[in-house]
Amino acid sequence: MLHLFKNVDVERYRKEAAELLKMSLPMSLTYLLLMLPTLVSLGFCGQMGKEIGDGMELALHITTALGYIVLIGLSSAVDTLFPQIHGTGNVGEIGFVLQRGKALKIPF
Template structure:
């Protein structure tokens, strides 16, 4: 009797396992991980830049920590969210053009996209430069607003490189190349 129950249980488990993990899933999983791990590491390292500065400023005092956190929030909301939104257009356009095997149009779309994203940096930089005044205007502490403004102004120097990096990542991803 117990052998029949064990056999039935094993058969049920095998059926469930086959439904959850269909034949050939391991090769697909390996390919997915081969493509995805560099992108995941890049994303982690990109956001680690802001987190590491937050950790270091935590040792300087409460106002420094507040200023850096407010600056990071401003950078993410005003800067990176706009740029990431613009790069989502690359997912569709570049993949479609790559599928048509037209390498010249692929490069042209990349160049136009980078130009559009760099032009989008102009209003973003206007907000970044005026971050201190905007934060004071909405009622933030003057010292915290000053520290945030200084931090965000320094980030302006590296922001165009980050914009180009996002565009190039999408360019390589559409060709199923590891970034």
């Protein structure tokens, strides 16, 4: 099995992994900072008692599952569509997709 990997350039893969980590770090930090107030609120309510902490945790899970995750999904979809539309050369379509994305986010 090891003879299959003799021609693999390990240094190239290491450089590519470092580049991917460098590009994904800002997005990961953004998501962490967006979730931080939720964790702080849960920590404070958890100090007030078991029932209050359990109720707060249930409320946070419901709002996260029904609201926040939907918004993250819609934002990620728009982030994916913009470069694809720009690559086709149809720049006017970007504004249309932006308006549709905002219209979908209004109810949330």
